[in-house]
Amino acid sequence: MIAQHRSLTLSIRRWWRREDGSMTLEFLIFAPLMFFTFVGTLAFFDAFRAESINEKAAMTIADLISRETGYINDAYIDGTYGLLKFLIRGDAKPDMRVSVLRFEEKRKGANTTDQDRYRLVWSKARGTGAHVAITDNEAKTMLPKLPTMVHDERLIVVETWSNYKTFFNFGFNIAWTSADGTAAPPPDNILLTSLIFTAPRVGLAQTCFNNTTNVANRIC
Template sequence: MLNVTAISTSLRHGLRRFAKDSEGYTTVEVAIILPTLFTLFAACWIYFDVFRQQAVGQKANFAIGDMLSRETDELNDAYIDNTYKMLALLTHTGTEPVSRTISTTVTDIDGIESVQTETISAYDISMRITVVKNVLYADGSNALAVKWSEARGGMVPMSNSNLSSNYAARIPEMQSGDEVILVETSEYWTPALRIVGLRNSAPGLGDMELTTYSFTRPRYTNQVSWEGLDEGLYIDALVDSSTSAEGNIDGTDNNEATSSYPDRDHRG
């Protein structure tokens, strides 16, 4: 007959001896603990690196905004090109497009998941500089409008519809006629080691876009002008198109890839 009491007592004594036993093999303990410590250290370093790179991008953004706010001369394409090169230098990235492989998980109708890969040409760092003006219309109302916008890398010039839908709530209050410089950057960051997340628990960490933006007022003048941009034509175009909320200030359709210059159709 099975003696349950004796078995229970024997198990308790055995567990007690195991808990008090201090003997062991250092090699076995190191083989178990060292990979765990290395994994935790690597994960902490990766998380620290992404926050560090985000801070680097934000500081570079502030530097560009401060530089633009001190300009009193008209800006041009060469100025923006050199600013883009400076951004790449500050963030330790490049200005030329690179090949990038994107993996996407697709689930079919049977619930079976598969990974599809696609190779694209993209930029490590992108930049967009936009001057936003609080325009006083003929009827006495005010509205924020894109005075001019320039983009480099994978970004496109900002349109009025994009401004009103994504940035109107973020832009600080301005008086009629005031301008603010909006600087945006987007950096593609790839971790040295990928951190695999736990489903419904801890998130992983892989490739991501690090975006920054900042607003800066002109310091030494009341406006930041673009070379060849006629302020009078600009205001007239805004007043004439004030009844169309979906169009750009140059009278074109809502297309972010269209340059926001009301007085010219192409770059001169």
């Protein structure tokens, strides 16, 4: 019995120390893992690249408007919407909303209940119609998303929405949520959103909206 036990022990030790063999089994185990890791990395990289392009396109439009010295009109908004579609390319029908808001500081005094808030100057929307122009009531609720500014100062706000579609289901619904934040979108149709704000660079002229040549019709 002792000899058999010793022989079995030696056999196990020799088997444990062996370095010869075939790579077939290891390849069968690790090949699927390597494949999904590689494809998943490409899928996530492309999704984040699309999100970055969407944000940079909104930044470009906001910067363009902030440098404008003339009036903004519907033709100008149509042009910026065409620029947005050209830059993002992934979605042929993105949504865009350009707004100018005015910061209203709360009135001083112990008896007032007013709070800092934004008031609507003007707002225009382009796209499929899912996102309409900002109302004054909606502008009042945007303070948590925007900076506190000097009383009566203007702010140019550019918002974009575009759909990103992927052929791979790698849990994108975990990384992105729907526009209202209540439910995750399907993994093959992700809504990319951006909100970019900037102050006018020259003065108040470029924040005025006017479709006519009559100065009295401007909205500032």
